[in-house]
Amino acid sequence: MLPPDSIVSYLFPWRQTWLLRQFVQRQVEARYRGSLLGIGWTFINPLLQITVYTFVFRYVFRMNWVGSTGSVDFGLRLFAGMVVFGLFSECVLRAPSLILEQPNLVKKVRFPTEILSWVSLIAALFQALLALALLMCVCLAMGIPLAPAWLALPLIWLPLLPLLLGLGWLLSAVGVYLRDLGQVLGLAVALLQFLSPVFYPISALPERVRGFAYLNPLALIIEQSRAAIFSGQWPDMGPWLVEMGACILLAIFGASVFRRLRSGFADVV
Template structure:
């Protein structure tokens, strides 16, 4: 396969737009099929978890967010939710990716089915839930602060710079999961540890300087801190940093897609 054809097949699946829409729609609606609240759980679940985390860290540990001590527990809750909605996007995709191909053995045996769209479906579904969480956070910020900063308009751009990395990770893990079944359990541990190794419950500025440099090696740190900057602090992002991050994510996506392409021929034999 020529490189141009490879890029078009994996990164410009226009011919599969209808298929993507149908699968993504089924993915979103299927999660809540039969439940009374339906999509309402996408709002209720993060709010309940946010209430629990806020109670523990603010009510029990008396934590205060650096630079926002005057806001008390409410400000801490907003900062926490900004970190959680990014981490939940990563968590959903990283936990689900190893099972994407394993869950569809019938599609693997259909030569004409484009398996490479399955990670796209997972990313679109997770992005939809991120959008719902972001809407809730924007409304909460508006209620607490009385207004949203102009910099909040670039929040979707921040997340868009993150999606190529997640897409590449999904391609890589979905292919690897076919051959190494333990990768699913390993990713559950990675996600659990990643919640505390990422600046979700704390700001990277609260860490000693020597640890701050190491923190930026975590690909989630930049997105979490930049999301807080543009939405809660009214600070425009580091555009060069955003560009470099996005380019790095694109490189990761190409590598992930390349691994998927190299290993996909053996999927049917293993399954």
């Protein structure tokens, strides 16, 4: 029998399934409560963003994408990168305030505060999957053929789970003691958006720096997602396994830091 506060219980919170479901449902409902369009904003916001970005990068900066067949195809490739990065940025930017926003729960000795990172991730993943479904529907409408490689997208996205959980535990624990962390992360995420292959493919970079680009864990996920959707290519499992292993190690590290620092949360909050 594993102790309730073991690292394995952080990674596999099967005992907290009911609690997770309740908190995720509450967070998703709170996002749209009082909104006239409700869940429609999940589709309207990315469509507006992609329209603006396509205009700026396609017509102002005169960028072109190898293999792109027009402005709509160019915009869809941008959208594919934005869906992945949007999931990442939402979880990371929210992480420092996860504990601070729940002082009543933190002061309850028996409440498993580690599940707050799971709640944030699942709620953000719900939005990302809706956006991904929209992308795939538009692709089909534009004549992009349905490829068997689309079935590999859950596998391609799988490293995001330990990556975002590890960052969630790490940043939420440190954010309790370092209140400026949220401001620093806002700048870092904005910079990372342009260092990630969201608005360009890795092949557009000089050859001498392409290897360094893959040090960014989002780079491989974005590139493999695009390759699967637009070229029907299955992911290269070698780099995927390396990334998956690194993300699992990050999750274990983040859980370890959270477990060590959580004893002081109630005193600081």
